[in-house]
Amino acid sequence: MDVLDLARLQFAVVTIYHYLFVPLSISLAGAAAGLHLAWLRTHQDRFLQLTKLVGKLLIVTFAVGVVTGLVQEFQFGMGWSNFARFYGDVFGPTLAVEGMLAFFLEATFLALWHFGWDRLPPRVHAATIVLVAAGTVLSAFVILAGNSFMQNPVAYALDPATGRARLTSFTDLMLNKVNLAAFPHTMSAAAMAGGALLLAIGARRLAATRAANRGGDSAAWPAYRTLARLGAWMTAIGGALTAITGDHLGKVITQVQPMKMAAAEALYRTTSGAPFSVFAIGDPSGGRPFFSVEIPWLLSLLAKGSPTATVQGIDDLQAQYAAQFGPGGYAPMIPVAFWSFRLMIGVGMLALLVAAAYLWTTRRGRTPRRSLVRLLPLLPFLPAAANTLGWIFTETARQPWIAFGIAKTADAVSPGLTAAEVTASLLGFALVYGVLAVVWLRLVRHLVRQPLAAPDTASLPSPDPAPVY
Amino acid sequence: MITLWYALVVLCWVLYFVLDGFDFGVGLLASLVGRDDRERGAAVSTVGPFWDGNEVWLVAAIGATFAAFPGWYAALLSALYLPLVAILLLLAVRGVALEFRGKHDGTRWRRGWEVALAASSAGTVALWGAVLATMVRGLALGADGSVAGNGLARSVAPMLTVESAVGAMVALCAAALLGATFLSLRTSGPVRERARRVALWTSFAAAVLSVPSVLIGGLGWVAAVVCLVVGVLAWARREALAFGTVAAGVAAAVVAVFTAHPDVVLRSTLHPAWSLTMSNAAAGDSALRLITTVGVVVLPGVLAYQAFSYWVFRRRVASGRIPS
Numbered sequence: 007m008d009v010l011d012l013a014r015l016q017f018a019v020v021t022i023y024h025y026l027f028v029p030l031s032i033s034l035a036g037a038a039a040g041l042h043l044a045w046l047r048t049h050q051d052r053f054l055q056l057t058k059l060v061g062k063l064l065i066v067t068f069a070v071g072v073v074t075g076l077v078q079e080f081q082f083g084m085g086w087s088n089f090a091r092f093y094g095d096v097f098g099p100t101l102a103v104e105g106m107l108a109f110f111l112e113a114t115f116l117a118l119w120h121f122g123w124d125r126l127p128p129r130v131h132a133a134t135i136v137l138v139a140a141g142t143v144l145s146a147f148v149i150l151a152g153n154s155f156m157q158n159p160v161a162y163a164l165d166p167a168t169g170r171a172r173l174t175s176f177t178d179l180m181l182n183k184v185n186l187a188a189f190p191h192t193m194s195a196a197a198m199a200g201g202a203l204l205l206a207i208g209a210r211r212l213a214a215t216r217a218a219n220r221g222g223d224s225a226a227w228p229a230y231r232t233l234a235r236l237g238a239w240m241t242a243i244g245g246a247l248t249a250i251t252g253d254h255l256g257k258v259i260t261q262v263q264p265m266k267m268a269a270a271e272a273l274y275r276t277t278s279g280a281p282f283s284v285f286a287i288g289d290p291s292g293g294r295p296f297f298s299v300e301i302p303w304l305l306s307l308l309a310k311g312s313p314t315a316t317v318q319g320i321d322d323l324q325a326q327y328a329a330q331f332g333p334g335g336y337a338p339m340i341p342v343a344f345w346s347f348r349l350m351i352g353v354g355m356l357a358l359l360v361a362a363a364y365l366w367t368t369r370r371g372r373t374p375r376r377s378l379v380r381l382l383p384l385l386p387f388l389p390a391a392a393n394t395l396g397w398i399f400t401e402t403a404r405q406p407w408i409a410f411g412i413a414k415t416a417d418a419v420s421p422g423l424t425a426a427e428v429t430a431s432l433l434g435f436a437l438v439y440g441v442l443a444v445v446w447l448r449l450v451r452h453l454v455r456q457p458l459a460a461p462d463t464a465s466l467p468s469p470d471p472a473p474v475y
Numbered sequence: 476m477i478t479l480w481y482a483l484v485v486l487c488w489v490l491y492f493v494l495d496g497f498d499f500g501v502g503l504l505a506s507l508v509g510r511d512d513r514e515r516g517a518a519v520s521t522v523g524p525f526w527d528g529n530e531v532w533l534v535a536a537i538g539a540t541f542a543a544f545p546g547w548y549a550a551l552l553s554a555l556y557l558p559l560v561a562i563l564l565l566l567a568v569r570g571v572a573l574e575f576r577g578k579h580d581g582t583r584w585r586r587g588w589e590v591a592l593a594a595s596s597a598g599t600v601a602l603w604g605a606v607l608a609t610m611v612r613g614l615a616l617g618a619d620g621s622v623a624g625n626g627l628a629r630s631v632a633p634m635l636t637v638e639s640a641v642g643a644m645v646a647l648c649a650a651a652l653l654g655a656t657f658l659s660l661r662t663s664g665p666v667r668e669r670a671r672r673v674a675l676w677t678s679f680a681a682a683v684l685s686v687p688s689v690l691i692g693g694l695g696w697v698a699a700v701v702c703l704v705v706g707v708l709a710w711a712r713r714e715a716l717a718f719g720t721v722a723a724g725v726a727a728a729v730v731a732v733f734t735a736h737p738d739v740v741l742r743s744t745l746h747p748a749w750s751l752t753m754s755n756a757a758a759g760d761s762a763l764r765l766i767t768t769v770g771v772v773v774l775p776g777v778l779a780y781q782a783f784s785y786w787v788f789r790r791r792v793a794s795g796r797i798p799s
Contacts (some may be wrong), residue, residue, distance in 0.1 A: 012726060062578070069574035075569035079537050085554025087621065088554075094545025097757040102538035103769055109531045110777045114784050117524040126785050146651055165759070170534055170545075172759035420553035421619055426626040431560040438564050442571060 013419050014084045015433065016317075016379075020077050022394050023439050025051075027071035029393055032142045032193070033200025034410070035112075039139040052229035053095040055458040059233070060204070061135075062453045065141050069444055072113070074439070079105070085428070089408055089418035094174045098160045100152030108145030110445070113136050130214050146196070147180070147189050152282040154185035156409045158262040164412075171412070184262060187255040188324070194247035195396065202238025202357055205364060206382045209235025209439055213379045226458045235368065238361045241389070245358025252351075252386040253308065260309040260317075263410055265327070265336060266403040268320045269343035271305050275319040280305040286344070302455045322368065331411070346399040354392035360385055477753050480543045480763050481740075483770045485733045487539050491532035492723050492729045493604070493653070498526040502653015503647075504568060506589050508658055508669040517792045519576060519668075521661040523789045524575055528781055530566070530711055535774075542766045546620060546756030547740045548570060554614045554622040555606060556630040558727025562602050568593040597647065605639035610636045611735045613742030616749050645698075648681040649725050652705060656718035659709070663791045665688030671709055674717060677705035694731065698724070 007015070038060045045053035069238045079101055090098070118126065155161075161178035162171040173179065191208040212230040260267045273280060282304035287297045303313035310317065320337050327336035352416070364382075367374040408415040501522045509515030522529075541548040552559060558665060568591050577586035613621050614633055655677060658670035682702035688695025701724040708717035736742050740756050743749035757763065 061581035066574060066578060069527075069571050072530070073570040074565060076530070076534065077543075077563050079534050080552055080559055080563060083537075083541065083548045084556050085553075087553035090541065090545050090549040091620065092724050094541055094548060095762045098538070098542035098560055098758065099547070099765055100764055102535070102542035102766055105531060105538040106769055106773045106777065109534050110528065110781070113527040113531045114777075116731060116779055117527055118784050118787060121524045122787060169757075173762040173765065175761070176765045420549075420556070421621040422623045423553060423556065424624070424626055424629055427630060429554050430557065430579035430627060433562050434560060442567065445571070447574065452579055453565060 007406065007425070009423055009425045009428055010416055010419050012425055013423065013430065014415065016370070016428055016432045017081065017085065019076065019432065020435055020439070022397060023435075023443075024071065024074040024078060025393060025397060026390055027067050027074065029192075029196035029199035029389070030067045030147075031064065031071045032146060032196040033198075034060055034067060034203075035116075035135070035139040035142045037199070037200055037204060037236065037240065038064050039135045042132050042135050046128060049231040052232050055226075055229045056236075058235050058459055059207075059453070061120065063203070063450060065116070066449050066453070068112075068116060068447060070442055074442075077435075079261060085420055085423065086408070086418045087420040087423075089413065093162075093409060093413060094185070096155060096159075096171050096179065097152055099126070099173060100148055100155070104145050104148040104152075104373060108141045108148060111141035112145065115141070134333065135174070143193070146192060150189050151180045151182060151185045153400075154182040154188060155179060156407075157188075157259070157331045158182055158184040159409050159412050183258055184255075187251070187258040191248060191251035191255045193395055194244045194251055195389065197240050197244030198248060198292045198354065198357055199386070199393060201237045201242075201244055201361065202236065202389050203386040205234050205237030205241055205361060206385045208232070208237055209364065209374065209379050209382045211454065213376075216229060229458055231368075234364070236283060238364045238368075241357055241361035241385075242365060245352060245354060248354055249358075256308055257311060263404065264318045265320065265323045265338070266400075267309050267340050268323060269340050270347040270399065271317075272340050272344045273305065273317060273319045274321050276316060276322045277319060278306070279303050279314045280309075280314045282308065284348070310335075324422070334406070336406065338405045343399060343403040346395045346402070350392050350395035350399060353388050353395065357385060357388035357392065402423060476760070476767075477765060480539075480757075480767055480770075481753055482773075484536065484539045484543055485697055485730060485769065486774075487532055487536035488733060489726045489729045491529070491536045493527070494529035494532055496600075496650050496725055497653040497657040497718075497722075498522045498529055498570075499596040499653070500650040501658055502654070503600070503651060503794075504591045504654045504658060504673060505671065506593050508655075508662075508666050508667070508673060511666075512585060514666050516577065516585075517662055517666055518658060519573065519589075519592070521658060521791050523573070524784060527570075528562070528784065529697070530570065533566075538644045539766060539770065543758055543763055544740060544751075544753070544756040545752050545758055550614070550616060550620040550751055550756075551610070554616070554630060554633065555609065557627065558602055558606055558630065558634050562599055562606070565595045565599040565602070569599060580729050600646045600650040601643040604642040604644070604649075605634050606642075607646070607729075607732045607768070608638040608642025609633050610741065611732055612636060613744040613750070615745050616741065616743035617745065618749050620749075620751060631793070638639050644684070645728075648677060648684070649721070649728070650680065651677045652702075652721045653718070653725060656709065656714065656721050660714040661791055663793050667791075671712070671714075674709040675706055676708060678702045682706065687691070692767050698728075 041053050041057040041060060044050075045057055082094075082097070115134040115137040119131065120137060122131050122134060160182050160310055160407045161173060163174050164170070165172050208230045212234060215224040215226050215230065218224065256267060271280070271282065272286065279302070281300040281302045283298040285299045304318055306315040307313050308360045309315070320340070324336050328334065359380075363378065364374060367378060372379065406408055406414050407418065408418045497734060505515050505518040507520045524707060533564050537548070572588045572592040572728055576585055576592070579585070622633070624630075624632065652674060655674035659667050659674060663759060679702070682699045685695045685699040685702065687696070701720065705717050705720050705724075708720060736750075738752050739750045740753055741751040743751075
């Protein structure tokens with residue numbers, strides 16, 4: 007592989023890895039804030055026990071998110087210095103504003119919350135976790151505006167003397183129509199990630215404590231049941247919203263990057279009343295598939311909102327872009343786009359169905375089937391996979407562009423960078439990140455299996471106020 | 476306008492190196508001043524509520540550098556590619572070591588993270604020192620603002636200089652002093668006493684080490700005087716004053732690094748005309764205005780709530796009980 011491919015692979019690896027933890031942090035912060043407020047209002051022990059459990063999960067997840075997120079702040083300069091040099095004026099402020107507005111809020115108030123149980127007045131203490139949750143949402147909005155600039159460049163003017171982009175309006179940059187569509191989609195998908203984790207933990211612990219008590223109720227029963235139901239609702243509602251917002255995002259992307267949606271469907275020829283193929287086996291280099299299962303008119307409906315609308319095909323778009331931007335290939339890797347798009351939807355919907363099944367089988371205090379509970383530990387992997395596939399689709403199907411229509415990925419890589427350097431750094435990241443993943447999983451398993459704080463002591467301040475670590 | 480934003484960028488870097496500097500120092504010394512699991516736990520928990528907020532100053536600093544001086548960000552980060560990758564990986568280990576250490580009961584688990592914490596803190600500090608020294612010395616920037624070269628040597632070679640070695644040494648001394656004075660300020664009992672002794676010995680050793688630079692001339696004598704003052708303050712048990720003096724000394728040193736070459740943000744060792752200056756590396760007016768507004772409006776608020784956090788956790792950490 008040459009330096010460009012290596013640099014792209016590294017960007018994909020470190021960013022996807024980072025994004026396994028981000029949606030968890032966002033939704034766990036929201037869940038912890040909600041549970042904390044519920045405890046403050048009702049003073050029910052189960053809410054306090056769950057606040058503490060979710061808080062611990064949040065702390066260890068947030069830590070991995072922070073240290074892998076730092077890499078994101080640097081890698082635009084390290085690996086992609088020409089992008090930084092020419093578009094940093096527009097892209098850089100999103101990183102700076104995210105850090106100053108959101109990260110300080112998250113980091114400082116998460117520590118105040120974590121160590122502040124017996125140091126802060128109850129209301130002030132509850133406010134700290136609400137601020138953390140607000141910080142995660144704010145951070146997502148600002149950084150998605152950065153990504154949206156790459157999908158649909160707005161709010162810039164090219165300086166004719168230097169060829170560099172100049173920011174024209176920060177408000178326009180933030181309110182990019184792609185961001186307004188991508189932000190709700192990303193946030194609902196994040197809710198699914200944390201929800202699935204909480205559902206898996208709650209349901210499994212419920213079964214384990216029941217087994218330990220020979221089928222009888224234990225003191226931890228109400229808390230774990232609440233946790234599982236909360237996780238299931240987060241996954242189900244998040245899933246429904248992800249579908250609705252995804253539909254809207256697809257229509258916006260069809261306007262700004264028709265090639266991406268044509269690639270998602272492997273639609274080579276411009277078609278009216280285009281069908282959506284659920285499954286297809288074909289020649290990846292083009293042409294009609296050998297075999298496919300199609301739903302008539304669905305693609306036109308998804309892309310344009312009308313069953314008979316015309317959807318542009320890859321071949322026409324290629325010809326159009328070659329005329330507009332000069333000779334070159336303007337189609338992304340079609341099989342990657344086709345399958346990542348489908349699998350994202352399929353895997354996400356499967357998670358939604360499992361959560362809905364759990365809600366149905368546990369309605370009015372019923373006990374769920376054992377077979378369902380046995381499978382639930384696998385559930386958190388579904389939203390994680392769907393989130394990953396979504397980003398793989400979004401980023402690879404924009405290629406060859408780094409910023410659509412204005413800058414190509416091949417021109418963005420750092421001029422002096424060598425393949426040896428990227429190989430070395432990629433190995434370093436793979437090693438450290440691999441170890442981190444194993445340790446994180448082990449730690450989450452350990453934290454989850456610990457008994458919940460005893461109800462009678464959990465609400466009392468610990469006798470010693472030293473921050474223990 | 477550009478000078479104002481340069482000042483804001485430097486302020487972020489200064490705050491980062493001072494604040495995360497004492498976290499590094501504590502990480503470095505926790506296993507030295509803590510003789511058993513509880514004492515080491517107490518030492519680590521002095522920075523527990525703070526380290527993450529402190530590290531965000533690095534995000535703010537690099538983000539501000541990117542937004543206001545994209546040319547500088549692009550040139551520096553791509554030229555020092557591998558050293559920065561190493562710093563990021565060490566920071567990752569350091570961060571999770573701090574967060575994960577107390578989350579499990581096994582003694583081996585804790586000991587393992589303590590060793591990882593000490594090693595990653597030392598490595599990060601040494602590399603930052605070397606990077607800052609390399610920034611002062613300058614890089615082989617070509618006309619396009621990038622460093623050319625072959626293989627791994629491209630971004631490693633600029634660091635293999637006497638200046639880098641001195642920078643790493645100075646940074647390690649500074650972090651140890653920050654950590655020791657912070658620990659003696661925030662702990663009690665034997666940990667506090669050992670931290671005081673570390674501060675004492677480090678400051679006198681650092682003063683002796685800076686003697687050669689006094690002979691060469693330059694600012695070495697200032698460092699020597701600061702070290703002696705810190706030593707005397709530590710000896711006299713003026714803990715807050717000792718910590719404040721080290722912090723001020725580190726802040727002054729970082730400012731000196733960033734203002735070593737007037738108007739030049741990154742010196743080219745190949746040709747003076749290829750150096751990056753404040754004006755040719757800066758972003759456009761609109762981006763600068765935005766960042767200045769955000770900086771002036773948001774940063775005071777950040778400083779206020781971080782100060783609140785330091786106030787909430789102002790009490791000394793005792794080591795007499797088992798950390799959970």
